[in-house]
Amino acid sequence: MTCLDNYLPTIIYQTSFTSIDLCSTLFSQPFSTLISCNNATMPFLQALSAIGEVFVSKLIDFFLDKLASSDLLQFATQKKVLEEIQNLEKELKQIRRVLDDAEERQMKEQPVKDWLIDLQNLAFDVEDVLDEFATEIGRRNLMMERRGSSSKRSRLNIPQSFNDVLFNRDIMFKIRDLTAKLKDLEPQRNKLELRMTDWERPTRLEERLQPTSLEIENHVYGRDKDKQIILDLLLKSDDERNFVIPILGMGGIGKTTLAQLLYNDASIQHHFHLKAWACVSDYFDVLRITKEILQAITSVSCNDNDLNIVQEKLQKELSGKKFLIVLDDVWNENYHDWTILQSPFKTRTQGSKVIVTTRNHGVSSTMGALHAHSLELLSDDDCLSVFAQHALGARDFEGHPSLKEVAEKIVRKCNGLPLAAKTLGGLLRTNVDLHAWEDVLESEIWKLSKDQSSVIPALQLSYHHLPLHLKRCFMYCAIIPKDYEFEKEEIILLWRAQGFLQEARDKQCIHDLGHKYFNDLVSRSLFQVAINNNSGFVMHDLINDLAQSVAGEVCFKIEGSQQISKHARHLSYIAERFDGIKKFEGIDEAQHLRTFLPLRFSSGFLCDNYLTNHVLTNLLPNLRCLRAISLEGYQITMLPDFVGDLKLLRYLNFSNNRVIKCLPESVSTLYNLETFLLKGCRNLEKLPSEMEKLVNLCYLDITGADKLESMASNFSMLTNLQKLSIFVLGKEKGHKIGELMNLSNLRGEL
Known part of the structure; x- marks a missing residue:
């Protein structure tokens, strides 16, 4: 074991795993060429990207609102700063006048789309600078309010210190640089001959709240025959060759929906003693899958990370019982992996079954299935019922006969694919305007897609017709x-x-x-x-x-060998038990990251995680545009002071750290912080003493912080708080229950 100083609090060693090759045998229909494989450049994604869209107009509108705000104009009293703001505003207005035309033409003209992508990257930089400006205005306002200043104008117009003068100088150069870069796009803009339109500042629109249906699919059409065939195999066949029953089909054809329909059928409930559902996905982690099955059967969390122990427990639970296990979305054809996973099943009771959903013929043979049940495309009538269910909440058009003809034409374009019908139905949900339905039918997107399947244009239409905010x-x-x-x-x-x-x-x-x-x-x-x-x-x-x-390039997930773009703004990855330096190689290229988000599948929360010290001392401190950081689950004994330098930070998640006792006082300087999550920090003893400075804090979750001695003093000054999980009473002034009196925006439980 080496490099002990590279981790907090303890180092074991840096680990990595070799990606399993999932790209061998794919579902053998024409659509199969579009099915994605791990770590590959997928034709499906290429086809989607070819008709993707970039929308910058809403962002520019927001900037122009900010630049015209009275607070900013009062703050920018230095003549040179004001001049730079006016130059930036003028350039943005010129760009805004051609954006409606550019955003409309990008679908057919790649040079227009390329120009919009360049503009989008610059727009994000403008947003960072304007947020920095707004933060400084807010900080100075707060400082003067706490000092008892009587005049807003005086506190904005008079620099309070040499640091304030330096800030003005720095912001002036940043704005000047951005204006120059925007001007550099002008020759290409002129070359594209974009049509200029009159621009008016938009009024705020209140979108109507659409009715929703949060139930799992209540209405499944066209699968009665498929369901009965598999039910017969589950209930009437004790042939061991039918122990594994694969449901095979292309993406979006309804494999998971059918498996779910079977899993919840009343006859299944009475026939099997135990049931479990596990989502496998493209990374076939035997330990994770086994734990998910065990937890589903016992309804108890499994904290063991020794595969042998977990499999022994599972085998004991299954012994002497007839069970049904569903393995959803299986890609892996490795026979050795399957052999290990099914070890606890070997002493099974006769009649036990495993349903597998997969796009891959090879999975079926690897698992020793006698035959695979292949799902066919839906008939036009069944596809129309799916479409009607999601568009109108009914199985037919009896209530809206005028829409039926255009609906039938839309559904024919879905080519029998349920996901396409469901997505387009969702797009038109509760909208009974015939013209809106005709717009979808006649959209250019159907013509632009060279793909003969229905799913790409259907999905693209669902995105294209979303409001800009969505x-x-x-x-x-x-x-x-x-x-x-x-x-x-x-x-x-x-x-x-x-x-x-x-x-x-x-x-x-x-x-x-x-x-x-x-x-x-x-x-x-x-x-x-x-x-x-x-x-x-x-x-x-x-x-x-x-x-x-x-x-x-805006969003990036660390997976495989893909390299991050310098234009990336949001980063996520699946946290492993030991996340070492190698995992984060090249991330420092993305200097403008706004999101740093480790995520864990459900079983990943049951073990401690450790993070290389390199992230805390070298990577994160240099990402000054971060709005959201999560270090959830990592066992870090001390959070460095750099957090206080991330002035734009609005979200900090430090939950499930079971070793930290206190937080750095620099957290109190995060003027923009809105969400602070400390759930499960069971050894945390105290909060930062000057938390009253976090005037924008809305969510504070300290559930499970059982050793917390008291709240911070002057807690009543956090008047924007909407969620507070617990309040720890103390004897000293500022720690008593009276502090809650001014927190009139609190909601939910306390």
Whole structure:
């Protein structure tokens, strides 16, 4: 064991794993050429990217609002700073006048799209500088309010220190540099001959809240015959050659939906003693899958990380019982891996079954299945019922006969693929305007897609017709790994940190708006309820591919050997037990990252994680544009002071750290911090003493911080708090229950 000083608090060694080759035998239909493989440049993603879109207009509108704000203009009293702001505003207005035309033409003209991508990267830089400006204004306002200043103008107009003068100088040069870079795009803009339009500052629009259906698919059409065939194999066949029953089909054809229908059937409930569902995905981790099966059967968390112990426990639970296990989304054809996974099944009771859903013929033979049940495409009538269910909440058009003809034409373009019908139905959900339906039918996207399958244009249409605010929220979800179950609250807080919910009237409405946006994406079938967890959500693999294609270089997941782009803004990865230096090689190229997000599949929360010290001392301190950092689950004994230098930080998740006792005082300088998560920090004894400076803090979760001695003093000054999990009483002034009197925005449970 070497490099002991590279980890906090303890180092074992740096680990890595070799990716399993998943790209051998694919589903043998024409669509199979579009199926993705791990660590490969996928034709499916290429096809999506070819008709992807870039939208910058909403961002530019927001900048122009900020530049015209009275606070900023009062703050920028130095003549040179004001001149630079006016030059930037003038350049942005010129660009804004051609954006409507550019965003419309990008679908057909690649040079226009390339120009928009360059503009988008610069727009993100402008946003960083304007956020920095707004932070300084807010900091000075707060400082003068706490000093009892009587005049807002005086506290904005008079620099308070030499540092303030330096800030003005620094911001002036940054704005000048950005204006020059925007001007550099002008020759290409002129060459494209973009049409100029009159631009008016948009009024704030309140989107209607769409009705949602959070149930797992209640209505499944066209699968009665398939269901009965497999039910017969499950209930009537004790032939050991039918122990494994594969459901085979292309992406989006409904394999998981059918498996779920079987799993929840009443006859299955009575026939089998035990049931378990495990999502396998493209990384075949035998330990993780075995633990998921064990936990599903026992309803008890498994903290063991020794495969032999876990398999012995599972075998004991299964012994003498007839069981049904569903392995969803299997890619791996490695016979050795399957042999190890099925070890606990060898002493099974006759009649036990395993259902496997897969796109890959090779998986079926590897698992020794007698035959695989291949799903066919739906008939036009069944596809129309799927479409009607998601568009109108009914199986037919009896209530809206005028829409039936155009619906039939749309459905024919779906070519019998349920996901295409479901997604397009979700796009038109509760919209009974005939013209809107005709727009979808006649969209250029059907013509632009060279792919003969229905799924690419159908998915692209679902994105194309999203309102701009939902486009940005959906694109951000490209950082979510495939098959990762996420909570609604988790995503809303991250959206909030990125400023995607700024259309809300005030801070108290922001979270409600986040719920509205999330529910809208559910109603459009872009998110769906997780199978084993009604409070969790997942994205279909192809929807996940869509998000990645529209995000482009903006969102990056560390997986395989892919290199991060310097233009990346959001980073995620699956945390392992030991995350060493090698994992983060090249990440420092992305100097403008806004999200640093390690994620764990459900079983990953049951063990401690360790992070190389390099991330804490070299990588994160240099990422000054970060809005969201999660270090959840990492056992870090001391958080370095660099956190206080991340002035734009709005989200800090330090949950499930079981060793830390105190936090650096520099956390109190995070003026923008809105979400502070310390859940499960069971050894945490005290909070930063000057937390009253966190005037924008809305969410503080200290659930499970049982050793916390008291709250910070002057806690009553955190008047924007909406969620507070617990309040620890103390005897001293500022720590008593009276501190809650001024926290009038608190919601939920305390």
